[in-house]
Amino acid sequence: MIAYLIRRILYAIPILIGVNLLTFALFFVVNTPDDMARMQLGIKRVTPDAIEKWKQQRGYDKPLLLNSAGSGTDKITDTIFWQKSASMFMLDFGYSDDGRSIGREIATRMGPSLAIALPTFLVGLVVYVSFALLMTLFRATALDMAGLALCVLLMSVSGLFYIIGGQFLVSKLWHLVPISGYSGGVDGFRFVVLPIIIGVIGGVGSGSRWYRTIFLEEIGKDYVRTARAKGLSELAMLFRHVLKNAMIPILTGVVVVIPLLFMGSLLTESFFGIPGLGSYTIDAINAQDFSVVRAMVFLGSLLYIVGLILTDISYTMVDPRVRLQ
Amino acid sequence: MSFMPVMLWSDVLVFLLLAAGIASAWYVRQREHLLLPWRRVAESATAMVSLLVVSLFLLVGLLDTLHYRVALPEKNGGVTVFSPEVLSVFDKLVTTLRTQTEKTYSAPLAVTLYAKESITDAQGRVLRDYPRLRYGGAHLTAAQQQDSDVLWRGLTGVLGGLLVGGLFVGVVGWAKRSLPKRGNGGHSCPPYTWRAVIIATLIIAALIGMTVNLAAAYHVLGTDKVGQDVLYLSLKSIRTGLIIGTVTTLVTLPLALLLGIAAGYLRGWVDDVIQYIYTVLSSIPSVLLIAAAVLMMQVTIDTHPQWFETSASRADLRLVFLCLILGVTSWTGLCRLLRGETLKLRELEYIQAAQSFGVSTLRILTRHIVPNVMHIVLISLVMDFSGLVLAEAVLSYVGVGVDPSMISFGTMINAARLEMGRDPMVWWALASAFGFMLVLVLSANLFADAVRDAFDPRLNCTEVVA
Secondary structure, three states: OHHHHHHHHHHHHHHHHHHHHHHHHHHHHOOOHHHHHHHHHOOOOOOHHHHHHHHHHHOOOOOOOOOOOOOOOHHHHOOHHHHHHHHHHHOOOOEOOOOOEHHHHHHHHHHHHHHHHHHHHHHHHHHHHHHHHHHHHOOOOHHHHHHHHHHHHHHHOOHHHHHHHHHHHHHHHOOOOOOOOOOOOHHHHHHHHHHHHHHHHHHHHHHHHHHHHHHHHHHOOHHHHHHHHOOOOHHHHHHHHHHHHOHHHHHHHHOOHHHHHHHOOHHHHHHOOOOOHHHHHHHHHHOOOHHHHHHHHHHHHHHHHHHHHHHHHHHHHHOOOOOOO | OOEEEEOOHHHHHHHHHHHHHHHHHHHHHHOHHHHHHHHHHHHOHHHHHHHHHHHHHHHHHHHOOOEEEEEOOOOOOOOOOEEEEEEEHHHHHOHHHHHOOOOOOEOOOOOEOOOOEEEEOOOOOEEEEOOEOOOOOOOOOOHHHHHHHHHHHHHHHHHHHHHHHHHHHHHHHHHHHHOOOOOOOOOOOOHHHHHHHHHHHHHHHHHHHHHHHHHOOOOOOOEOOOOOEHHHHHHHHHHHHHHHHHHHHHHHHHHHHHHHHHHHHHOHHHHHHHHHHHHHHHHOOHHHHHHHHHHHHHHHHHHOHHHOOOHHHHHHHHHHHHHHHHHHHHHHHHHHHHHHHHHHHOOOHHHHHHHHOOOOHHHHHHHHHHHHHHHHHHHHHHHHHHHHHHHHHHHHHHOOOOOOOOOOHHHHHHHHHHHHHOOOOOOHHHHHHHHHHHHHHHHHHHHHHHHHHHHOOOOOOOOOOO
16 A cells, blocks of 8 residues: 555656646746736836846746756756746745745635635535435436436536625625625634535535436446345435445545645635635736746646545545555 | 628637538438437437527527628728728627617616716706616607507517417428428427427527517617627627637547547557646646636737737637637546547457458548547537536636637626626626526536437437337
């Protein structure tokens, strides 16, 4: 198991290098730092001096890959690639355009993001699985069909509608919770409850339908027929056999997203004014702060790969037949 | 010539897709075994009704794709100068909607503006009242007539729509009965499907009739901040949504098909390289990758203003790039599916037989593998469509979607969102954007489900139609 994990982590390194090279190519080769400077300074009032100054302030006034002027290791390390891109492997994300450390910003903003994303994820999981089990229990009846129709309807509504509609109904019309804002501690509960509920409702359609498909696939298998033949009640069969056996496909979809919860949700956080990583990303996109976007891309793929490894580990926990070698 | 046809990049791609669609439809028509699953789709009432709705949207989108520029009145001797404004055939059809703009907000079917203004009346006194609209209900002498006029116009519109719809259904029904049946025939839709389609046609015809009749004199869905008709904006948004949903497949399809099958069939280092590429791409959260790519595209477009003749062509190129980027970020899922299926297929006897007969690799791939994975391609394409339409709205909100000057559901929602705080609320622009999007996505989803049910071999192994 340990050997397997070490191998998986070693496999992850080339992928991260790939991500790193891709973002480097996207941000520095497709458009040179000069283009970015011109863009940031405004197309019209650009002088070569201003561009040089802009580049110097941000450390972009170096060769891209190879510094022929340097000596020894400086040839490689005194370049944009080394200082801006490769340094992310050490989790050194550099500074944003307003001069703050991106690393520290990420560390402080993870908390609020998690405060929304983690409860949404957990409550959502329970709600979707129970709804799917209910539909499976009443499969091929009018109730199942109505549930399925509801799922398709909910899936077809834009995610923006849930947020805007929810904010309008709950905050503006009923005055139950503040429209937006955030505060830490117990006091923050009134701020996070609406985003969580909306997040759960927004995923009911696709989530429940997905789990229903998994359960229906399991229920057609032979062991279920055996269980039924020995006189097990439908409920006992569903919970004791089907749910357990459906764990592998469920985990495949679920565990991967757990590390990504740290990243927060772009839409929810920006609509509800939550100072998490999602709103950080949106602000960076709107301000065209490329270093922040680059850092988030790298962090996102890092967390995704962690999720993949966690998925493998979780298999061994629910299914004793799976051994990682 | 008083106008000049304009081919925007997205138009070219749409026509390419249309040609491919027609060609494959013709190809399928010739082959009974390929037609079989489509017959199953045609038997489903929900599928046919949603297909009807989707094709109406497609019609609007296609009409909106035929672009041209009008010639300006000649000034400098003989040289025709064309207006920088790019219009479409659809714009021409709804000229009244497009040109009759009010000053600012007005509610659906209103005859007055939404906010009070100081107006000078006939006696020269200054009053504070709701001013009458320039076009909405302009034929009425007094605002009090509005209710009865709306009712009358609505009713006559419904009746007119029903009449035309009924005539259409009658002609189609007569043509179907009197024309000789093609091929092995006898395999037409069950009667309840026909009934559902007829009822849906009549309802839609009545709705269209009512809207058309009302739109001649009112702003049916109100006007937005700069007085543009919301109905016009919603109808124009359809093309943007459809392009995002369909042109993207032009990128995903070749990439996924080529790389997925190559990886699955050739194995070895080819497989390793392709797997590496799609793992890298799929490990980046897609919104972030799209955001990064769109930001970079924006820099390129902004630093090269000389590339674009009109602002429409700039917005259009941005749309095409957005499709490209969405395609590059979304081919990995389909590629993985195709690789898995090809891995399974290549171990089957008929492939091994072909190999031992010495059939070339290329021929095995095109003759034996591709036709047998096409159902996966088709299912995943129709399933992805609705997701892409929804994604457009979200991306435009985030600021990495279509050009702000391009009319789309996302930009409509974005503009209307800020008006939520007003009291009384301006709700109609949001409601129409969400409403149109819901109808389009819902019917696309229902149709996609029917297609999946008909094509998925796992769901359909019991039903064999001789």
